[in-house]
Amino acid sequence: ETLLPASAQTTDPLSSWNEGAAKKAILDFVRVTTDRASPSYVAPEERIAAFDQDGTLWVEHPIYTQVVYCLERVPTVVAARPELKGVEPFKTVLSGNREAIAKLSLPDLEKILAATLTGMSVEDFEADVKKWLATARHPRWKRPYTELTYQPMLEVLRFLRDNGYKTYIVTGGGQDFVRVYAEQVYGIPPEQVVGSVGGTTFGYTKDGKPFLTKEPKLLLNDDHAGKPEGIHLMIGRRPHAAFGNSVGDRQMLEWTAAGTGTRLTMLVLHDDAAREYAYGPATGLLDGKIGTFTQALYDEASKNNWPVISMKNDWKRIFPFD
Amino acid sequence: ETLLPASAQTTDPLSSWNEGAAKKAILDFVRVTTDRASPSYVAPEERIAAFDQDGTLWVEHPIYTQVVYCLERVPTVVAARPELKGVEPFKTVLSGNREAIAKLSLPDLEKILAATLTGMSVEDFEADVKKWLATARHPRWKRPYTELTYQPMLEVLRFLRDNGYKTYIVTGGGQDFVRVYAEQVYGIPPEQVVGSVGGTTFGYTKDGKPFLTKEPKLLLNDDHAGKPEGIHLMIGRRPHAAFGNSVGDRQMLEWTAAGTGTRLTMLVLHDDAAREYAYGPATGLLDGKIGTFTQALYDEASKNNWPVISMKNDWKRIFPFD
Ligand SMILES: [Ca+2]
Ligand SMILES: [Ca+2]
Structure with missing residues (x-):
């Protein structure tokens, strides 16, 4: 027993989260789905968690x-x-x-x-x-975009993975674009990035070397209804947890929540203009084109007990560099 | 040292394979790509191996x-x-x-x-x-189709996985069809099955439950050039090993072989009418519509040193029930 450092018992896997309903929902979900004695136990191969990217894992304002x-x-x-x-x-x-x-x-x-x-x-x-x-640098923080990830969400990704969950990005953004940095930035390998994606065409260079050309032929618009469609296409299993922040995530959360057993479906609400941005229009926040979180989505979340994460109240820190 | 059973050192991971160039190619590939001191070392996250299914992992005659x-x-x-x-x-x-x-x-x-x-x-x-x-039963063996897998290939799948490779099926067959049994039959989870695939449409039942309908809209014909295209779409990394058995695998093998470092690209030749089937027309075998292995493909394999697996000479056993 002395070989196990005391810290292993007491370290908080979600140390950038304030105590509250959101943090508790995540901890409870992992506990009941990984405890073999729990009726909500999920077999390791079925542990799939899906994360929207823009506005859920990193900053999406003032523009994607x-x-x-x-x-x-x-x-x-x-x-x-x-x-x-x-x-x-x-x-x-x-x-x-x-x-x-x-x-x-x-x-x-x-x-x-x-x-x-x-x-x-x-x-x-x-x-x-x-x-x-x-x-490239973000106009507000003058830092690389890849540094503008949310520390509390990086902790969720790691916590889920440490408990046997395969973490996927399911983004309306371009699959090939996000794949370039997802492994380094989020620890999510290219094969676990689901995004809007076009076809490619196989061909040969003059000296016979095969290559793939990116074509302007959309195969999947991975937003709104396209998110559960993309999950079926690329994963073939229903996630047990899904995180989003806008109307584009509604169907993914509905699809996830409709599965049997305990499912975790959460939405990030950007209500922190001081540390990041504040936009909705849910709860009276500013309306806009980027990352729209409507009151209807907020009401659907309330009705279905999907915990809404208040950036302002639930997150101690926003960025890894804070 | 006494805790380690002697068998762990001496067990042959490819015990259903006869000694020969094909078996040696697989053993050598795994050795050089997993030995940190080797110039051909492959980082664990890059270890991707792709397997055609029909005729490569299980029987495809007399009909898919x-x-x-x-x-x-x-x-x-x-x-x-x-x-x-x-x-x-x-x-x-x-x-x-x-x-x-x-x-x-x-x-x-x-x-x-x-x-x-x-x-x-x-x-x-x-x-x-x-x-x-x-x-359903196969007309020749009167057994479920899922029992008609090739024991030597099941050993290759396991051997690669035991050495950190993620094994994928890359099949011209239907992605959703193969996903139904791939985990149980091959140990390959749904998210590692790449196949020909159509779109789905998200909708709701009368009582508001979300569901996905399979649509007759082909997104990917995962055969010939569609195989490297499907690999890019679904995996986003170039495999380090690829196994096939017909002209439909040619582009996948070319794409795999064109990567840097040591790559393993192999073809199964069905030349064993007694224990399974014999068809080509490569090497003068019977010509046919199912699983065509042309002489041109055979010549391309010879020219590029892609080992061809002779079912008759390289495999001690064909099926797990043999
Ligand atoms: Ca978003
Ligand atoms: Ca085949």
Whole structure:
């Protein structure tokens, strides 16, 4: 017994969480699903936990990180395809007019995503994202985007994994984009990243080397109903825990909660403008396009006893560097 | 040292394999990729091995197991949709005329697959396949199809896993079909089954319970070029080992072999009519539609030093029940 350090018994796996209903829900869930004597016991191979990324694992304001990447990649794309220079929406992006860029329509944004995320080999794309992540900085914290992860959620990921859960990212963002850094940043390997994803085409270089080209053909829009569809496609098991922060996660949480036994379904509410951001419009917070958490979703969570995580009240620290 | 049984040192992980180049290739590959001192060492998280299923892990003659399932499911489908009764190709299948059924065209077969593999919830499909597998028997061995796995390949799966490899099935067959039994039969969990796969649609029952319906919309035809494309989609890493048995595996093996360091790419040649089947047409064996191994593929394997496994010469036993 003396070989076991006392700290192993007393260390809090969720030390960045304040005591409260949210923290208790996570601790209780892991206890009842991993205790063989519990009626809610879950066999190790069935332990799947799904995490939305933007706004759940890392900062998504003022704009999704991947969209920043795409916008900043436009000049390179236009240099290679000069015919796009005078064409919208590329013209607006090149103008640097932030107000006009912020007003781009969804179809315009999709044109930018297609032009910047496809047409290259999967290796070239990975290398380019890696390079960009190394130098890009968030406008508010002046730090790499990959440092803007939430310390309390990193603790949840680790705590679940330490208890035999396979942790998955299930994101509306691009699967190939998130895979570039998920292993290093979250300890989540590429094969456990489920995201919006397009097809690739297999081909050969002139000297016969095989390669895959990223195509502008969407196979899965991994948001809203696409999240449970993506979970079935990529995992083939219903998660026992799911974490999200917006209306895009509603169906994933419903699908998770509808399983038998004890399930954990939680939503992060951004109600901390001082330390991060505050937006809803649930509970009277600011309304907006990025990471919308509607009052209807909040009411659905209340009705179904899905614990809502208050960033302000439940989290002692926000970032690893705090 | 006395605590370690002598058998642990001397047990042959590939005891159903005869000594020879094929067995040696597998043993050498695992040795050099797991020895930290080796220049070919592969980090544990990168240890991915991909296995074709039909003809590589289990019997595919005289007809793919899943096609048998689909054909036998036609009467149930027609009972629910009587308008199909007089319509081809359902009429031919219902006639029971084996010769006519064997001559069905690929578009006809696709109609049967669409009618029998889609339109139900993912749970109903899983339950139906399970039920079918419990009673269906192979015409030659009069055993469940799930018993007709190759003992030497089960040993390779286990040996690779014992050495830190994640084993994946990468099959032209249906992803949802193979997932039903892969964990029990191969020790491969659903999330490590990559196959041909269609979309699903999320919806709600009348009483608000969410469910997913299988749709006749193909997302991935996981054969030929679709295999490396499927590997990228579902795994996001290049395998270090890949096993196949037909022209449908060519691109997967090329993609695997094109990676850096030591890669293992092997093909099973069915040259044992006495214990299983003999077909090619490589090396002058019988030509046919199921599991075609062309001479061109054989020559490509020779040229690139991909070891070809001779079922007749390399395998001591074929089945676990032998
Ligand atoms: Ca989100
Ligand atoms: Ca095959």
